[in-house]
Amino acid sequence: MAGVLSGIKVLDLSRILAGPWCTQLLADLGADVVKIERPGTGDDTRAWGPPFAEGLDGAPSAESAYFLAANRGKRSVAVDFSTAAGQEIVRTLAKSTDVVVENLKYGDMRRYGLDYESLRILNPGLIYCSITGFGQTGPYRERAGYDFVIQAMGGLMSITGESDDRSGGGPQKCGVPIADMMTGMYATVAILGALHERQTSNSGQYIDMSLLDTQVGWLANHGLNYMVSGKPPKRWGNAHPNLCPxxxxxASDGxxxxxxxxxxxxxxxxxxxxxxxxxxxxxxxxxxxxxxxxxxxxxxxxxxxxxxxxxxxxxxxxxxxxxxxxINTVAQALEEPHVVSRGMVFSMEHGIGVCVPQIANPIKFSRTGIEYLRPPPILGEHTSEILESIGLTQKNLEELHASGVIHGRDRYPIDAG
Known part of the structure; x- marks a missing residue:
């Protein structure tokens, strides 16, 4: 059965985690997500290994586990949009797109002529979401934003870890890049809200997402504890500031x-x-x-x-x-009988010819379901398929490939091996 976002087209210009996490969620919900990647290297996380998935011969492939974690359900088009020809391709794709997600540094998309103000002229119904470390306004807007830095600046590390008077005391980051992931989730919520609003207004809009805003926004009870009491929260390790025990x-063995x-x-x-x-x-x-x-x-x-x-x-x-x-290890958590029974671990046939593992989307719809239509793509796997769909001929593709603007693995002679 079609997903709840079936028919929605998403152009994913993001990389690393916050943006890709958002667009993977949209893909799971049924959206058609086209991921634009740099020819040759692609999303930075493709190289963030080991571990890499094993290929047919049992040797490590070029598909990192990190990339596989956040790019399910997408089609990959390798286009260099720092070039005029690449920018024109992205603009053409944006004309028939519902949502654009990007997480380049402040001002980069404007420099390429791919910012919201430029694209809305071509597509007034476009919903455009920018994800940066510090947002589009404010004194820090031009700074690069990294999850680790945001966890520190946003107060999370001050309340994570053992207190200073205990062994091993001191601030600690979360074990997963939670600022990135939560920003991706908030971005998804914002996009869904904008899509709903568009049904009555017939107009798109711009969404400005900041990692620091998100981190501050979900300090939750710790933030309010401070605002009500005036006392900065302390680190409690594995204890709770408001409940005991x-x-x-x-125990005797764990x-x-x-x-x-x-x-x-x-x-x-x-x-x-x-x-x-x-x-x-x-x-x-x-x-x-x-x-x-x-x-x-x-x-x-x-x-x-x-x-x-x-x-x-x-x-x-x-x-x-x-x-x-x-307190389970990751292996124990993934092997918990309840986790297994809920279908939280599965695998997908990948383009490299083997099955790759996946952790499922936790959403459970009663009727429409979650879709896992495509595995995480090989770099440029769908370049020819997508670009031909917007009118480029085989000759166009060959010329663009020869000039380095595009790269593809989906059809000879675009396939460079």
Whole structure:
């Protein structure tokens, strides 16, 4: 069944992660995404390995795992739009496109004549989304933006990691490039909103997405904790600033998470631990009291949990209705029976002739479904196919290829091997 964005055309001029993450989500929802890449090198992340997917001979291919993670569902056209001929190709594609996504530095698209103001003349209904580190306005707009820098500047690292007074204390970045990914997701939401609004206005619009804005925007309770109290949040490691006990604990053979969200769950925890008196102790009876006496409570719980194995405790806590879980490795997470049953891991036949693994989109529609129509593309895999569809002849393609403006792998003589 067709996806919810079936019929929507997206021109993806982005690279690395924030933009590609957005356009992969749009592709999963059924949009037709054409990814424009630099001839010869393509998206920077194609070279961000190892690991690289194995080819037919078992040796590493040119397809990095990083690229495979964010470019499913797209068709690749290798066009150098720093050239006049390449710019004209992009303009022609934009005429029949619903959405353009780009994440070049501030001012670059204007210099190429491919900015929103230029393209909207050709296509008044165009929705154009720019993703940069710092946005299109403000004193930092010309700075290059990188996820690691944004995590630091946006306050995330100040609340991530152990506190300074503990072993290993100090600010830490998130284990995944979360500022990039969240900006890509917010960009997707913005694009979907603009597409909906266009149905009544018949007009496109410009979307200005900033990694720093996004990072500040999802500080959530930590941001409001500071704004209400005036006290800067501290790093709590695996503990929670507003709940207790809500952290990791060591068992006899590993670690588990106990996440008590209310007083009823706390009393249930105390019964599992055979410590009912703590459940009615005035120092711990309410969440506010537990926060005030956090160190004493955590110490007693930790001593008890060390007496049995992780899985013994998890089984008992689940039966009692206390939220808890294991601290899995990535391998263990992907092998969790529940994760497998939900179809979160699958593979796709790739153009290199082998199946490549994928992590599924977590959205579960009741009727329309998610589409996985294409694997992550080989660089230039669809160059001839797409450019012929906008009127270029085989002779045009040969001339553009000879001049280095385009590269293709989808048809001889465009295929350069």
């Amino acid at each position: 809500y952290q990791s604990f060591p 670690h588990l998470i106990v996440a008590v969200g209310n007083d009823r769950q706390f009393r249930a925890l105390c019964r599992v631990l055979s410590m009912p008196s703590i459940g009615i102790d005035s120092r711990f009876a309410t969440n506010s009291a537990r926060l005030a006496n956090r160190d004493s409570l955590v110490d007693q719980i930790e001593q008890c949990l060390r007496t049995k194995s992780r899985d013994e405790w998890l089984s008992a806590l689940e039966e009692a209705g206390v939220p808890a879980g294991p």
